[in-house]
Amino acid sequence: MLEQLATISNELLLTLLAFTVFSISLVSLKKTDGKAEVLVTAGGLLALLVLSFAGTMPHRAAFGDVYVTGPVAAIFKRLFLAAGILMALLSWPGKRKTDVAPFHHLGEYLGLLLLSIIGMCFLVSAMELALLYVGLELVTIPLILLVAINRHELRSAEAGMKYVLFSAMSSGLLLYGLSLVYGMAGTLSLAGIAAKLTWTPLTVMALALVMGGVGFKISAVPFHLWTPDTYEGAPVPVTAFLSVASKAAGFALFYKVVAGLFGVLGPSVVVMVSILATLTMTFGNLVALQQTNLKRFLAFSSIAQAGFLMIGLVHGGPLGLTSVVFYLAVYLFSNLAAFGVVTVVSAATGKEDMRDYLGLSESNPKLALVMMLAMFSLAGIPPLAGFLGKFYLFAAAAEKGMYWLVFVGAVNATISLYYYLIVIKWMYLLKAAEGRQRIEPIEVSWASWVVLGVSTVAMIVIGILPQFIHWAEVAASSGF
């Protein structure tokens, strides 16, 4: 029993941390300013990240093979922890004009974040449908609360509402698909199901339902409708977290249920995923072209990025998994860097429109530089990590012989470059004209600098040093 518990020590410690954070504001006599909660959360997560290399994520099956932390799952968990740390730091309560995060509820806010991370950790380790589903709900429910946590703000409430409705809908689809699968296979274990499925119309229907359900989670077109409004209305750090960690979890789920269960359907899965990828990339890109609100802009950019990621899913083998895991890591840091800048600027000035970033390169050269690197990394420009990431995704499709998909991806990368360059245009090229003023110098807290610094270094280092892609490859060759 003890050994079994040791297997999930990472999750147990996370739970402990979550309740510690919840209770800080309860036990302190005065009203807290939130700094203690942020420090405890970030510090705790950092400690867990360090401990994960010292054995809190043993590669061992537990609870009757329901729970397994394989090498890929371990990478995912570390990404979740890293995203948690950075998001907690982004919520640091400094001097600010608008509340990016609710100060008086910082304890609850960060506690919910931790609960969601626990859900993600269970999700990537689950080897059985019931646990998988419970994990998924544990991810989603705290996120719904987080999205709506600025409850006096109409936008936030609306965002929360949309997120609830669409999550419920997608969970329904997913459950329906999974119940069909259970009916056909008679077991809940993923490995057991994969062995028993055969090609029947019912299997294809189950696949379609499951893909629809998971499609919502990763905001694939045409299941993306909640994304822009939810991203715009949620507090910026929550949006950042939604766009990276929750999306990474969605891709883990996608890989587990689609590639894991429906391997027998081979070509049908490939066709469906590649069509979904093409639609998602193209639609995300075309709509992103017209956005000026940076949160909406990043929402559509993240839809397009999900499309790129799906290119890697087309390849069921190790190269595909490598490319997806690696790109998720790259995307996480690049997107966090972008959202970091948006959070800082939004907190200090209340501005979220890219036209307000006029002259940022002169008044705040460092912020502009970070944003530029983030845009280039997302667009896949070397030597930033996004380049190697995209190259691997394309390589995965090319190994499958799907050259047309590589071509579609490459063309979409060029289109995406256009709107990423527009952000750079506002920051660097355009000069103040009548009616538009330059953005004023912004004071950035140390916590935000940590986030921006870590993400920037990660964006550069991951694409150049061979260790990172090597980790992904070694992990992917032994699977989840």
Next chain:
Amino acid sequence: MGLLTTIILIPLLAVFVIVLLPDRQKQAIKWVALAATGIDLGLSIYLLVDYLHLISGLPGSGTSTALSLQYVERHVWLGRLGIEYFLGVDGISVLMIFLTAVVIFCGVCASWKHEYRTKEFFAFLLLLVTGVFGVFAAHDLFLFFLFYEVAVLPMYVLIGLWGTGPKEYSAMKLTLMLMGGSALIVVGILVLYFQAGVGSFSMSAIAQAKIPASTQAWLFPIMFFGFGTLGGLWPFHTWSPDGHASAPTAVSMLHAGVLMKLGGYGCLKTIYLMPEGALMWGTFFMVLTTVNIFYGALVAIQKTDLKYITAYSSVSHCGLVLFGLGTLNATAMQGAVVQMFAHGLMTALFFALIGMIYGRTHTRYITEMGGLFKVMPFLGVAYMVGGFAGLGLPGLAGFIAEVQVFIGAFALNSIGHRLLTILVAASVVTTAVYILRFLTRMFYGPLQNPEHAKLTDATFVERVPLTILVFLLAFAGMFPGWMIRLIEYSLAPVMANLEQARLAMLP
């Protein structure tokens, strides 16, 4: 650390130094840039001389003996796909590295008066150069492509921020068209890699692996168009006039002088990798480039803005590069590479001069100039030399290039090819028309604008780059032997591949 890595890293190091310097230290920033490019120029001269020394021992005509890569640095780099940090040069790369070093050194000299946001300007400029050196030195296709994109992207900010005219539009058009081209290239690289199946991105390994002819048949035009976009291939040349006209002096020099050569260089590599595809498509691209040559020259005749004239003449001259490559004939391809070198020098010279003249007269329209010889004889003579090189006057580098291309192309054994060659050779006349027209308009006759009488001739800092460029144009024109030897040996493997493919395609 090897010589090639040093050449690549020095500008990058200078970027970091410049970023750390405070914004006010404009002089210091310029000196750092000048020092970095000066060291690189020295190193590239050493590389050139050393390489020439190396081949001096080889037997006379190099077409039969292939010379392997030199200065190889090869380290396993990223992942299991076999991506390597693999540098190595042949004679053509050496020549191009030398050209790059010359042009950027002259470019920095020509930007000596730069004032607005100097720090960022030189940082981006040197970053760009790092990429260019990298492309010419790389032998691994992944690394090649990585440097290629590094060389293209800083252009967006460089043109958009320091340019003139409709600069944001030009910058965006240029960047997107070139990145569209590189989208084709990345597809090409991946298809080549997986079809070759040798688990390596090394160009020579892929070339030896024999890509199936059926793949080459569709992949060759994709890659050729991809690189051709940067090489100014009609109808994908439209970024070039707008981009070059809007760019600041040093950037135009570098872009027209060196970056367009990346396109030609890439096309040459495409031929090397896919000889059968080249044989299938060579004539098609010869026709397209004929349009290039004429179209560029005819539009240049109508323009009055100096930058547009030079930009369109670049389209025309770079068309000759691609035309020479498309013939797949050893002599003509040699001429094409010489043309890359010659055009690099003369366009850099043109754009430097335009920058200097604009700095004085504040106009770029030839209709508003006249009789400038009287007030700026030095600039005038330099412009003359550049112009004569452009129209292919014997004794200057352009002549060596054109003659070889024409001779080689005419040697092709079909009426159609010969007609094309005659047509292209006739374009020399249209070129002469616009070059002589703007030279007379600007420099001869009475001083058109009395204000211009007060203008001064070139300063010392300005004379340095002009002298270097004029000297090299004349030197390469009068003593082309060393250049031909460099190219001859390096074309040998390409020609051998083509010969094999020709035999394989015989029924």
